[in-house]
Amino acid sequence: MKTNFYKDYFNIFFPLFFVFSFELSNSLINTFFISSLGENQLAGVGLAFAFKLFIIVTFSSFASALSVNISRAYGSNKTERMKIKIFIGFLLSFLFSLIILSLVWLFSNDILSIFNSNDEVSFYLSEYFNIWIYSIPLFSIISISSATMNSTGNSKILSIISLFGILLNIIFDYALIFGIEGYVDAKGVAGAALAGNYVMAIYSIVIPFFLYKKGLISFYYKNIPKLIIISKKILSLASHFLLAGVSFPISVIVLNSIVSNYSVETIAAFGLISRMDLLFLVVSSSSSSTINILSSKFYGAKQFSKINMTFALSNKIIILWGLIMLTIFFLFGREISSLFLTSKESIETFYSSWLLLLFGMILFGLTSHISRLFTSLKAPKYGTFIILFRNISIILFPFFISKYFGFFYFILSIPIINFITLLLALYLYSKHKKRLFSYSHK
DSSP, rough: OOHHHHHHHHHHHHHHHHHHHHHHHHHHHHHHHHHHOOOHHHHHHHHHHHHHHHHHHHHHHHHHHHHHHHHHHHHTTTTTHHHHHHHHHHHHHHHHHHHHHHHHTTHHHHHHHTTOOOOOHHHHHHHHHHHHHGGGGHHHHHHHHHHHHHHHHOHHHHHHHHHHHHHHHHHHHHHHHBBTTTOOOOOOHHHHHHHHHHHHHHHHHHHHHHHHHHHHOOOOOOOOOHHHHHHHHHHHHHHHHHHHHHHHHHHHHHHHHHTTTTTHHHHHHHHHHHHHHHHHHHHHHHHHHHHHHHHHHHHHHHHHHHHHHHHHHHHHHHHHHHHHHHHHHHHHHHHHTTTTTTTTHHHHHHHHHHHHHHHHHHHHHHHHHHHHHHHTTTHHHHHHHHHHHHHHHHHHHHHHHHHHHHHHHHHHHHHHHHHHHHHHHHHHHHHHHHHHHHHOOO
């Protein structure tokens, strides 16, 4: 049984890990290219990344809700119902993306005014942001396509497609940021935004086409009442994911708005931290998504003991990876940051802040696992409450602390909040564990 379990687990985890790793390498290379333009450019794009994260998490949250529904249908061999859910997921997500794009386009100046950075940083922020926003509908397509592939046993194919996409993005990044003499003009920060948009457009065609050829995408329009009933169920679960998920990038935007009041060196260091976060999130997101997919699949197949095994193994993986990262950055953090940052102040700010935040991310990763388990076992209100508590606290307390106690204590408050949230999550889990699994057996 354990042998089959580990095979099931790592058949999901490793393809997800490779996909997230490809995205990480792309982000770091993109950051390296932009950092060679100057710290003002890096700071501007770093602030824009907070909004990009908002869109990524928004559609990833909706896709996670859909993956729970797809995995349950897939695990119980309800193929027709699964295809209907996939169709509804694409339709709702794309319509939602058009609404978001319209709002962002109409209020872009108001959105950018959140940050109080200097004129040069604001210029690069606006230049990147006003091009990048047109990729929002593409995010919706890619998120749903990826969730569908992961939930239907096609993760390995997705990792191969992602690898080619990342290689293409690196080529586009270099060509459009620095130019190719006689062929392509150097566009700097604007080129970085354009490169991402072009590659995402290709992704948005290739992945859905693969799903169509596999027979996983079908168009349903005859039985409208059935579509409405399934749509309501998906939206009901999605509302929990969205409420918890969207609060995270909002908290990141607030944190970046606080940091924008500091020096360019501090903004640049914090912008690099936002990218280095991905080094941890590549494992954290893989383990959380594995819990999401496998627990829902085991729930549908009534293999309840494997749900506990999935949860325990995911926690061990995230703790081990966190300790490895803490060791590496404690020993070589300054040398690593000097590849991206030039001033001594930026490097020291990054080193002292990143170690504290990384410890906090380990705590938050464990908290996210508990939240995902609640959702997979049909108790999403507890998972939503845990994440909302954490993200609202992140919005309120660091703002107050930065105003009266300075930058160091502002950074220190984040892991403290993550620790308090983990204690809350553990309390709720221990209190409701028996009831959760008794529901699972019904």
